[in-house]
Amino acid sequence: MARSFSPKIxxxxxxxxxxxxxxxxxxxxxxxxxxxDVITDETDAxxxxxxxxxxxxxxxxxxxxxxxxxPDGLKTKHFREEFRKLGPSNYFHGKQAG
Amino acid sequence: xxxxNDFDAGFVAERxxxxxxxxxxRISGALSEDEFKPLRLMNGLYLQLHAYMLRVAVPYGxxxxxxxxxxxxxxxxxxxxxxxxxxxxxxxxxxxxxxxVPDILxxxxxxxxxxxxxxxxxxRNVTADHLSGAAADxxxxxxxxxxxxxQWSTDHPEFQFLPRKFKIAVSGSAQDRAVTRAHDIGLRxxxxxxxxxxxxxxxxxxxxxxxxxxxxRAFLPKADLLPYIEATISVWNLLGRRDNKYKSxxxxxxxxxxxxxxxxxxxxxxxxxxxxxxxADQSLFDHIKPAFAAPAYKQHSTELFEQNxxxxxxxxxxxxxxxxxxxxxxxxxATISLKAHGQTPGDASAEQMHLIAxxxxxxxxxxIRISHEQNIVLPHVHKSDLPAVHASLKTAxxxxxxxxxxxxxxxxxxxxxxxxxxARSIPIAQQIxxxxxxxxxxxxxxxxxxxxxxxxxACGHHHVGHIGILGLDRAGVENYQITLGGDxxxxxxxxxxxxxxxxxxxxxxxxERLITAYLDLRSEPKETFLQTYRRVGATPFKAALYPERxxxxxxx
Numbered sequence: 088m089a090r091s092f093s094p095k096i097x098x099x100x101x102x103x104x105x106x107x108x109x110x111x112x113x114x115x116x117x118x119x120x121x122x123x124d125v126i127t128d129e130t131d132a133x134x135x136x137x138x139x140x141x142x143x144x145x146x147x148x149x150x151x152x153x154x155x156x157x158p159d160g161l162k163t164k165h166f167r168e169e170f171r172k173l174g175p176s177n178y179f180h181g182k183q184a185g
Numbered sequence: 186x187x188x189x190n191d192f193d194a195g196f197v198a199e200r201x202x203x204x205x206x207x208x209x210x211r212i213s214g215a216l217s218e219d220e221f222k223p224l225r226l227m228n229g230l231y232l233q234l235h236a237y238m239l240r241v242a243v244p245y246g247x248x249x250x251x252x253x254x255x256x257x258x259x260x261x262x263x264x265x266x267x268x269x270x271x272x273x274x275x276x277x278x279x280x281x282x283x284x285x286v287p288d289i290l291x292x293x294x295x296x297x298x299x300x301x302x303x304x305x306x307x308x309r310n311v312t313a314d315h316l317s318g319a320a321a322d323x324x325x326x327x328x329x330x331x332x333x334x335x336q337w338s339t340d341h342p343e344f345q346f347l348p349r350k351f352k353i354a355v356s357g358s359a360q361d362r363a364v365t366r367a368h369d370i371g372l373r374x375x376x377x378x379x380x381x382x383x384x385x386x387x388x389x390x391x392x393x394x395x396x397x398x399x400x401x402r403a404f405l406p407k408a409d410l411l412p413y414i415e416a417t418i419s420v421w422n423l424l425g426r427r428d429n430k431y432k433s434x435x436x437x438x439x440x441x442x443x444x445x446x447x448x449x450x451x452x453x454x455x456x457x458x459x460x461x462x463x464x465a466d467q468s469l470f471d472h473i474k475p476a477f478a479a480p481a482y483k484q485h486s487t488e489l490f491e492q493n494x495x496x497x498x499x500x501x502x503x504x505x506x507x508x509x510x511x512x513x514x515x516x517x518x519a520t521i522s523l524k525a526h527g528q529t530p531g532d533a534s535a536e537q538m539h540l541i542a543x544x545x546x547x548x549x550x551x552x553i554r555i556s557h558e559q560n561i562v563l564p565h566v567h568k569s570d571l572p573a574v575h576a577s578l579k580t581a582x583x584x585x586x587x588x589x590x591x592x593x594x595x596x597x598x599x600x601x602x603x604x605x606x607x608a609r610s611i612p613i614a615q616q617i618x619x620x621x622x623x624x625x626x627x628x629x630x631x632x633x634x635x636x637x638x639x640x641x642x643a644c645g646h647h648h649v650g651h652i653g654i655l656g657l658d659r660a661g662v663e664n665y666q667i668t669l670g671g672d673x674x675x676x677x678x679x680x681x682x683x684x685x686x687x688x689x690x691x692x693x694x695x696x697e698r699l700i701t702a703y704l705d706l707r708s709e710p711k712e713t714f715l716q717t718y719r720r721v722g723a724t725p726f727k728a729a730l731y732p733e734r735x736x737x738x739x740x741x
Binding site: 107170171182 | 211212237280532600615661
């Protein structure tokens, strides 16, 4: 029986600014989680991860993160990813408004 | 303070030029991230959760006003208008962009600062007692020795690829304010038969396996300092575990081989090395030491201070809590709290940094210190100037009278910034400080060291907090373990875990129960939390933290 595979996104940090980025369906990067490509197949995830990691002039530290699909949009599963999405909790640096 | 000579300035300038070229090559694609990462780390540049982080060295925590102004300028121009002071007496900028970092390093070099060896498996920024050169109980200023170690260790060819990072702290007083017993090497200036030398402590450290250091040499003549440290690190460099990063620190080496064996090996290596130290180090020290001479203290009446102390209760509370005894009785050591209730521990805005620099220039003989407890110290303020200093600090929300109290929390950046963290530290610290300020209990509670880390690496020194809090990830939820009885001073101890951790919501009520228990248990108001804990033991505190367990135990 095939292993269950929870939906994932590819995420990384941008080379120049260092901020959080997500891989889109067309292999470009976005800072908006809602524009990220949701991967539902394990083999596809492996391929996309390798492809994303090869974009070394754009992205640093590429990895897969678990995601949940809600009626109102995508939500990361682990609180670490939620903090990455929102920015630090002690200052309002603009990112939190998103 | 120490001034760069031509060699120092040329060295830093050349290093910055190299790094500028490395950044350009990374951006152009000529260097991969794998190739670039060790190079950026050698220059203090990390990639954190939301951005890069540049860690700037503040050797033994000593700055002048020009340097503080420059840190503020960097925060304004290249960051988001603030900086974060750390337990290594460094400052971290949380938001630099990669192409800007070479310009930031050049701006630092203009005022004799750098970020070299603030990362990597090398000798890190040497720390010292933040009251050095000013404390009333000081045997000798430890900073000239720290500067000697800094110069010797910077780019030392043998020690650039150690098994892990290596941390040294130096103290010149009987009262240990430099946490020497929780360092890879702790150095304490001591006196024996009228001669001053060092007690050398080795193998202390926090993190995954916290340990209190052991005495390697009870008395080391000062002239033997560098060859003896070199021998110690050299022995560890050979023996240290490179197969497992969690077992690589010297504390594990000392634990696995035993202090007697390590001592034998160090003494043998010292014997080999000693002849090659033919006096150049002592000449260098003779050149360094005058730079740390006491300032020209002014002669002035302290009457204004006495009047304000008698008439202004807010000023009096600040003096009683934040001003320490100085070697010169007409002077005070003023600690500026970076722990205003509800603020981020250790953070200072650019405006605050500028103000502190101005105060140091005008009232503080141009000297500033960063404490490992994430506060800023004006080490030499004439008592007659303390009212003016206090009034200025009030305008910038820097006059919080809480040094050594429950809200004077050491907190690492935690998961709000750090890529290694497993839980947040900052909001927890903010909640605790705000709550105990609301309860108006802080001064009644008295001296209490509360320290928070957002992961097992223990950057927040939680193991040596009277109350330590460790944030962990428990099945995808932030969870906080409490330790009790830790101590960072000359009576150092590792805190003991009390039981299961608490959720973020349950933590604050649990701490309130703990503090209430202490207030009930103490024999008199002057008995500190730690003294009470040592007298009565952990049991009543555990009962306060876990009342449901106590009820079950009583029912059984």
